[in-house]
Amino acid sequence: MKKDIFTKMQILSDSAKYDVSCSSSGSENNYKTGELGATNNSGICHTFTADGRCVSLLKVLLTNFCIYDCSYCINRVSNDIARAAFSPRELADITINFYKRNYIEGLFLSSGIIESEDHTMELILRTLRILRHEYKFNGYIHVKLIPGSDAVLIEEVVHLASRVSSNIELPSDASLRLLAPNKTKEKVLAPLKLARNFSLERTNKPISMSTQLIIGATPESDLEILRLSSALYDKALLKRVYYSAYIPINDDKKLPSIITKPPLLREHRLYQADWLLRFYGFGYDEIVSERTPNLDEELDPKTFWALNNLHLFPIEINKASYEELLRIPGIGIRGAKKILKARRFKKLKLEDLVALRISTKRARYFILCDGRMQKELPHYAEHIRHALLAPPKEKKEQPTLFDGSALFGEL
Structure with missing residues (x-):
């Protein structure tokens, strides 16, 4: 049965929520449609600019069909879930209509791999062409590059996008081989290298780029994670690394138990350490070492x-x-x-x-x-x-005239 646009939006915005390159997702409440204050989790998320402004973006997948079988991913080919796909025209029209209604200021676009890497990248590119050339949309567009796609396609996407990214997901080749057999670190990093070189050739300034690392799905230490992040910053491949506490969504013997709690405090400490790398002049080997390979969760x-x-x-x-x-x-x-x-x-x-x-x-x-x-x-x-x-000392409240027992004792 052909799905309507609203159903597609529900499926594809929900499928996009595990990518943490945008900081929060839309909110829902229990109000009925038509009542004042009613909202719907429609794929609008919030992120923050360098000057601290909160910006609303449409965060959605072009499709959650995928030929890959990454163990940690909700959209993997072996999962029995609802599937949908936008056409480039549908997604461009939705973006422009949301923008005109002042719901959003830009688009965050990712996708599963449908048919092939090049085919998926071509669909993303068509969406960007409609937005930029036909609708003359000059707003913010963040695109997830598809590892393994042709360099010519990546070059044009880089020319049309405001920001690009390619998710490494796991910190080591061994973990990628175990949980994401279709990916290698070189394959994931290749689009970022191409994007950097293409943007330097065009504007003499590298395009803003980011990646995501999943924390807690595999046994890598904080030392290994921060060493990788530091190397990516040093090579000018990235402006930002996002750390995502692993949320068990697939029951798989290669992954932590489905009842495992996401390591949210560890994720928070890694963000703090990342801040020290980028803005405070610390080396990763100062923050952690072979002797103390993991951050202290009790202290910053x-x-x-x-x-x-x-x-x-x-x-x-x-x-x-x-x-x-x-x-x-x-x-x-x-x-x-x-x-x-x-x-x-x-x-x-x-x-x-x-x-x-x-x-x-x-x-x-x-x-x-x-x-x-x-x-x-x-x-x-x-x-x-x-x-x-040590817990803070409790302050003793001063008795008042209304506190007869404190002033005069029990009567």
């Missing part, structure tokens, strides 16, 4: 690093360089800049940091202010760790 990565390198502390905030200030737990980029600016006029004390709205909850264990240690505590990692993880 910078604090974890500081406790493993106490010989570098305490740091005098009135003399430290910008790079040294960035390595103090609790002091970020804005805080470091505030300190550099404020200390031109006076020697800073702890109360000055508080006045500058710099959090000292963690920093006080690692700094000197005008030669004075800010926390009287033995300078041992375990003592500091215990103090940082």
